[in-house]
Amino acid sequence: MLCAIPIEIAMRELDGMLHLSLHLAARGLPTLLGERMVNRYVLSSGKPVIYFDSDQDVSVNEAVLAAGGEVVNLNPEGLNQWDRAEIVDNHLRILPCVSRICAWGEHQARLMRSRMPSDKAGLVTVTGYPSFDLANxxxxxxxxxxxxxxxxxxxxxxxxxxxxxxxxxxxxxxxxxxxxxxxxxxxxxxxxxxxxxxxxxxxxxxxxxxxxxxxxxxxxxxxxxxxxxxxxxxxxxxxxxxxxxxxxxxxxxxxxxxxxxxxxxxxxxxxxxxxxxxxxxxxxxxxxxxxxxxxxxxxxxxxxxxxxxxxxxxxxxxxxxxxxxxxxxPGGLLAPYFANLERSAAWSIAEIASGYAADGRETWAPQPLGAWEAIKCWRKYVSKLIRARQPGRNGRKVRYALAKFPRLPVAEVQNRISRLAAIQPELPPVSVTRLALNTYLVRPAA
Known part of the structure; x- marks a missing residue:
């Protein structure tokens, strides 16, 4: 199956998701990752994917499940939210449309399970978060x-x-x-x-x-x-x-x-x-x-x-x-909050994905945008660059949106993957294809 990972804030999520894509490639799984076009590809295909939900969008999750896919919730938000029941309850709106919820540590898992119906508690698995594999x-x-x-x-x-x-x-x-x-x-x-x-x-x-x-x-x-x-x-x-x-x-x-x-x-x-x-x-x-x-x-x-x-x-x-x-x-203090301290989160999450892929569902690869669609994508981006020059709050709002995921050349994605592979040579070689602006396909090298 194709894995799909939408990324909201590149500085916060990109390195960890590239690391996860290498572990998915080690299990033969291709990964579609990047900005907003990830969801466009997923929703327009009607084909099954393993979708890594990061913003609890119920409508997207329901569409993924309806197409025969799986939804693995992998929330990138800061550790600080996990001691407030209101935030957890908001997060758990996805219970009817999620296949698995990945908790950062045992502490977060216990809090989530305490706010869930008992028959749903098995959805929560302690994996850690991939970004913190690299905080080492x-x-x-x-x-x-x-x-x-x-x-x-x-x-x-x-x-x-x-x-x-x-x-x-x-x-x-x-x-x-x-x-x-x-x-x-x-x-x-x-x-x-x-x-x-x-x-x-x-x-x-x-x-x-x-x-x-x-x-x-x-x-x-x-x-x-x-x-x-x-x-x-x-x-x-x-x-x-x-x-x-x-x-x-x-x-x-x-x-x-x-x-x-x-x-x-x-x-x-x-x-x-x-x-x-x-x-x-x-x-x-x-x-x-x-x-x-x-x-x-x-x-x-x-x-x-x-x-x-x-x-x-x-x-x-x-x-x-x-x-x-x-x-x-201080490992003893942090261990309840970070399963990463004991094992790789990317490895654990890739194991979950490989289990879903083992049942023979289709693995498909999205194609780069055609010329007209690519032009529309770039036109939207250039429009944001222009609007970002506006004075006052409107300009600040657009600059804030642009700063979440600045333009990322494919060469930079390849460079990051090469540097990760140099530290973990046991991970397999991969190919990287740019499908659209800030949207990439990472798959095992032929």
Whole structure:
């Protein structure tokens, strides 16, 4: 059977899904992956696929099942959501139209099962999430970016922020947009929205301290670069306006956060999943908490790293680090949340897929778009580029959409796969075909 993997945010999902595609290829399965055209191919074909659902779209899942396919839910959203029952209940709307739900760890699986009818509990399987297979010291060479080293050295200090209150569209417009999306109807729930507004107000009290921390570190370590890397949804101008007079402070979110983590000497966060990634990759992690509210800070990740309450305490920790120092992740603390720590998530999920494919259903390969369809696809993309130049909120909204999945040449996909294969030579060679803009077919090499 053909496997189909839609990707919403390339920086968050692409590497892990390419890794999964290699494991699927090891079992003889081709993979269609990429942006919006994945669903177009799946829905227009009427043929069976193993569809990796990532946004709980009931209508798509129902169409896949009606065509004789299977739906494997593989949710990419952050770890932080899994301690809130409202989010889990929203997620579980897909129960009538899903073949399997892949949980990141035993903790998440228990929470989901507790919110499900007992006869549905068997749908949940603990696999881990493929992206976190790569958050490992073994893959540091994969993420090493020599262009970052040339610009910033290997002793830079990385500050990762994840403050939704600083959303590039404006917080209220952002939650209103989510409330209009059928898969996020929870954003119409007043109790949930009240909590999100309280959390946003808590975050607003952290914004200025984080900007001031960058200034303090730049002054304490004038020979080193301080990088502020905001979450993809954040307004970078907030940080730029407060640090533009300091030549060794850079506000930059280009590329994958793991590229930045791989060559940083230390990583600072408050309650960001990237702090977890840094810890798994062996980087010294500091949890800066000028204020702290355990109810409003993101659960689980807000307890990771060496805590520091003042700017000077952060600076002292950094001053005591040895060049190139690596740390050992606290496996006992993280194991309930990440099955990846015990086995490869990509391997586990590929095993599930191969079981579905073993019953002899058709394996088919989609073809590249014809000339007219390709022109329409590119015209839509160019239209977005033009509209992104608009001033005000409309332009920001389009730029936000474009940033989710920037144009990705097929050569870059091939390069990433080659670098993954160099670290895992036991995985099979594959061929990569571009079918449409940001849409690719990965299959075992002939």
């Amino acid at each position: 010291r073994r893959f540091l060479p994969y993420y090493r970016d020599e262009s970052l080293v040339r610009l910033h050295g290997e002793d830079y200090i990385l500050i990762n922020t994840s403050f939704t209150c600083n959303h590039v569209m404006g917080f209220e417009h952002y939650i209103a947009m989510l409330g209009r999306m059928k898969e996020w109807r929870i954003y119409k729930d007043e109790q949930f929205i009240t909590f999100k507004r309280r959390a946003a107000e808590y975050q607003r009290r952290l914004l200025e301290p984080f900007a001031l921390l960058a200034r303090h570190l730049a002054t304490r370590f004038p020979g080193r670069h301080v990088i502020i890397r905001p979450h993809p949804v954040e307004n970078m101008d907030f940080y730029r306006e407060r640090t533009s007079d300091l030549p060794n402070v850079f506000v930059d979110r280009s590329g994958s956060v793991r590229n930045w983590i791989a060559t940083a000497q230390a990583v600072i966060h408050h309650d960001c999943t990237t702090g977890l990634e840094a810890l798994l990759m062996g980087k010294p992690l500091i949890q800066y908490r000028p204020i702290f509210d355990a109810e409003l800070a993101a659960p689980i990740v807000s307890g990771l790293g060496e805590p520091a309450e003042t700017q000077e305490a952060v600076a002292d920790i950094i001053a005591g680090l040895q060049p190139g120092a690596l740390v050992t992740p």
